[in-house]
Amino acid sequence: MITLSKIAKVFNTKDGEVKAVDNIDLTIDKGEIFGVIGYSGAGKSTLIRLLNMLEAPTSGTVEVAGKSMHTLSRQKLRAARQEIGMIFQHFNLLWSRTVAENIAFPLEIKGVSKTEQKERVNELIKLVGLEGRGGSYPSQLSGGQKQRVGIARALANNPQVLLCDEATSALDPKTTDSILDLLVDINKKLGLTIVLITHEMHVIRKICHRVAVMESGKIVEQGDVLDIFRRPKQEMTKEFVKQVTEPEETEEALKHLLDKEGIGHVLQLTFVGGDTQRPLITDIVRKFDVNISILQGKISQTQHGSYGSLFISLSGEEKLITDVVDYIKSQQVEVEVIHSA
Structure with missing residues (x-):
């Protein structure tokens, strides 16, 4: 479904070149939930933006759903992006539009008829559990409800891939779990390939099939989540695994x-x-x-x-x-x- 080959992204700054993504090879299978974890500055946000060409690679190739994204013309790239939905940490909703109007926005851009828009919006409102809130504005919603709107909007064009950029970082733990449960449900119902980035191992543990650990622009370790939990090899990976297996309160209790x-x-x-x-x-x-x-x-x-x-x-x-x-x-x-x- 997704293949990255020797992908790199270099930013030119006043202080010189910054290699945000450094020569990465990665394959993500159709229908899986794949996690990318790393601390701030690891390059994970840049990596996920390379998948839909919000960032153009400095070198290497990006293939998504059989399309070589890095070679497409602007027109063909716009069409290809309709098969790649994206949700964000801070929701990125249109505050002057209702829930239904936010969800319908991608369909308007695509030129879908009003009748089809209404039908699709109603389907998605039900899918994400927002029945009765279609006429509400974002300011009237909780954080979890806003993210559900973001998910519904990202699904409007029936994408094959859903990208999640720190999608639960702004939410409390209980709401985070409800959003993660929704993503698992969507993955199973729609067969959607989901790629998410996070700095929280709890998120990886709960919903991902496989995970890649990023540090300084490189993938330092990757594999099935259960294998990574069982035998983490790199120090960075061990730190993340300890977030779940040995939380701070456990460590303090053992020291005592x-x-x-x-x-x-x-x-x-x-x-x-x-x-x-x-x-x-x-x-x-x-x-x-x-x-x-x-x-x-x-x-x-x-x-x-x-x-x-x-x-x-x-x-x-x-x-x-x-x-x-x-x-x-x-x-x-x-x-x-x-x-x-």
């Missing part, structure tokens, strides 16, 4: 526990998929003469299954501790000793 005397050996167990349902702790208690305490634990859902992280304390004979660690590994559960007694 590790300062206590008699805490024993502290192990971090990582469960993936069906492993999260297994009675591993019960099995250890039955098989080994050790004392075991659960310190902290969390299970998160991804599009490909569950991911769990559990911190336990073990005390007992040194040989038995080693045997327990070996047993955990034999059960295909990853384990790391993060503190020794």
Whole structure:
């Protein structure tokens, strides 16, 4: 569906050249939700704008839905962009237009008849859960409702691709989750390919099938979300994964526990998929003469299954501790000793 080959974007500034996107190769499959994550300045916003040619590449090629975007004339590019919807962090709505009029705007530009416009707008208002708000103005809507208008407008021309530029960054956590649920629903109902950029791993974890991690204009790591959670390789990726698996409150709680005397050996167990349902702790208690305490634990859902992280304390004979660690590994559960007694 989307293929980037040796794509680069260089900006000329007073301070010299800035390479925002640096020689990236990337393929995104039809119908998948693909995430691009990175901190500010990583180049992710520039990358997503290259997909619909809001930014022209300095070098390399961009193909979307079988079209070589970088070679199209202005007229053909305008037509190609109708197959690529985009939603933004700050909604970009027309404040003097109602919800229905905002959604209809792309259809007006395309020259669709008033009757067809009304029919399509009603379909989209229902799809995004805004029944009864078609006559409202953006100033009368909550942040989540504004973003739903933005999504409906982006879908007006039946695009094949939806680009999301930090689409939930301005929203509170509960509203963010509702918008992410809507995007998953749209992806399943319409078979739409969704590309989103974010700096929040929670967003990636919740809805993406695959993810690319960007740093200094380059993709430093990419893969299936569950694999990235299970075995992050780069330090940048590990930082993002910790946002979900070891949030700040977990880290503080563990530091407090590790300062206590008699805490024993502290192990971090990582469960993936069906492993999260297994009675591993019960099995250890039955098989080994050790004392075991659960310190902290969390299970998160991804599009490909569950991911769990559990911190336990073990005390007992040194040989038995080693045997327990070996047993955990034999059960295909990853384990790391993060503190020794």
